[in-house]
Amino acid sequence: MPSSFPSHVYVHVPFCARRCTYCDFSIAVRRVVPVDEYVAALKRELEIRFPETADAPVETLYFGGGTPSRLGGEGVASLIAMLRQRLRLVDDAEVTLETNPEDVNADAIARWRDAGVNRLSLGGQSFDERVLEWMHRSHDAAAIGRAVDVARAGGIENISLDLIFALPEGVERSWTTDVARALELEASHLSLYGLTIEPHTPMGRWKARGELLETTDERYESEFLYAHDALTAAGFDHYEVSNFGRPGFHSRHNSAYWSGSPYAGLGPSAHEFDGAVRRWNVSAYADWLRHLHDSVDPVAESESLTDGNRLAEDVYLGLRTRRGITVAGPEIARVEAWLEAGWATRTSADRLQLTPLGWLRLDALAADLTLVRSRY
Ligand code: SF4
Numbered sequence: 001m002p003s004s005f006p007s008h009v010y011v012h013v014p015f016c017a018r019r020c021t022y023c024d025f026s027i028a029v030r031r032v033v034p035v036d037e038y039v040a041a042l043k044r045e046l047e048i049r050f051p052e053t054a055d056a057p058v059e060t061l062y063f064g065g066g067t068p069s070r071l072g073g074e075g076v077a078s079l080i081a082m083l084r085q086r087l088r089l090v091d092d093a094e095v096t097l098e099t100n101p102e103d104v105n106a107d108a109i110a111r112w113r114d115a116g117v118n119r120l121s122l123g124g125q126s127f128d129e130r131v132l133e134w135m136h137r138s139h140d141a142a143a144i145g146r147a148v149d150v151a152r153a154g155g156i157e158n159i160s161l162d163l164i165f166a167l168p169e170g171v172e173r174s175w176t177t178d179v180a181r182a183l184e185l186e187a188s189h190l191s192l193y194g195l196t197i198e199p200h201t202p203m204g205r206w207k208a209r210g211e212l213l214e215t216t217d218e219r220y221e222s223e224f225l226y227a228h229d230a231l232t233a234a235g236f237d238h239y240e241v242s243n244f245g246r247p248g249f250h251s252r253h254n255s256a257y258w259s260g261s262p263y264a265g266l267g268p269s270a271h272e273f274d275g276a277v278r279r280w281n282v283s284a285y286a287d288w289l290r291h292l293h294d295s296v297d298p299v300a301e302s303e304s305l306t307d308g309n310r311l312a313e314d315v316y317l318g319l320r321t322r323r324g325i326t327v328a329g330p331e332i333a334r335v336e337a338w339l340e341a342g343w344a345t346r347t348s349a350d351r352l353q354l355t356p357l358g359w360l361r362l363d364a365l366a367a368d369l370t371l372v373r374s375r376y
Pocket of ligand 1: 015016017018019020023024025027065066067100123
């Protein structure tokens with residue numbers, strides 16, 4: 001357990017209205033969300049796992065899921081009120097709520113804003129009705145724009161929008177149209193994720209039955225590079241492989257992960273890191289609840305970082321972000337080929353960052369540099 005409470009906190013809220021066809025997250029599908037039961041269990045988790053948090057300063061608080069907005073206006077307010085009894089949100093804390101468009105209304109926005117939420121991460125995924133239906137999303141395309149308007153009118157201006165690209169071959173989706181629609185909404189931040197088809201999902205089963213063909217590398221690359229060009233031309237910083245922010249609107253919470261800072265994780269399946277050890281909670285909501293009901297620590301497993309883990313992680317975290325990485329010794333010769341191929345650029349004599357072409361090869365380049373670094 002960390003000696004001092006981390007200044008970054010992730011809270012996993014597992015509830016969803018239904019399961020999207022691509023999703024393998026730990027969720028609990030509920031028509032009626034058991035807000036009081038969840039908030040009471042989370043309070044118990046804080047008491048059991050972090051008895052010494054009194055007034056711990058928190059710089060970023062992130063409610064992820066699942067669909068945290070399913071807690072509603074009142075539910076989010078009561079969750080934050082409970083957390084505030086144990087933690088102190090600093091004056092300029094970033095408080096992000098993952099939100100589905102259909103949960104946004106003027107009342108909810110007012111309650112969230114008054115409780116301290118100042119950033120929404122809005123799950124849009126696409127503006128194409130057929131694609132939304134195919135993904136089994138719980139909203140239509142018009143709801144995305146409406147949610148942005150209502151949030152802004154209610155005083156939450158910092159809005160991040162999620163989109164999924166690289167859809168399977170048979171799915172006729174215009175990526176250029178979706179990027180243009182996202183730009184029209186003037187969000188302050190965009191997160192773009194290439195679709196991965198996990199085996200234990202409806203899409204995974206369609207794939208196993210041969211009803212769905214994963215996208216080609218060419219399509220993945222061309223959509224990724226198109227988004228990079230269109231969004232940077234519109235003034236966004238492509239500051240991490242999957243993330244674009246207008247200046248001053250980079251995600252502070254996620255940036256803490258990418259810099260290796262400690263963070264606490266609460267709720268079912270939440271992960272945390274104290275600077276040396278990673279821990280993660282039991283995954284299923286019912287399991288997590290049972291542990292806390294019995295006053296048992298819900299941590300399922302932990303892993304101490306070895307020197308090798310740390311080295312690999314430093315390389316990977318540096319390369320995935322615009323921060324880049326310092327190279328020395330034999331690494332300098334190794335990255336020459338990257339520079340020549342246009343996969344990286346030098347930001348100073350001994351420092352480099354990956355280009356969008358390099359980010360398309362992130363895993364391979366990170367593994368390559370890790371190997372060189374581990375040998376000297
Ligand atoms: S809303 Fe998000 S967490 Fe819930 S099922 Fe869909 S993708 Fe998964």
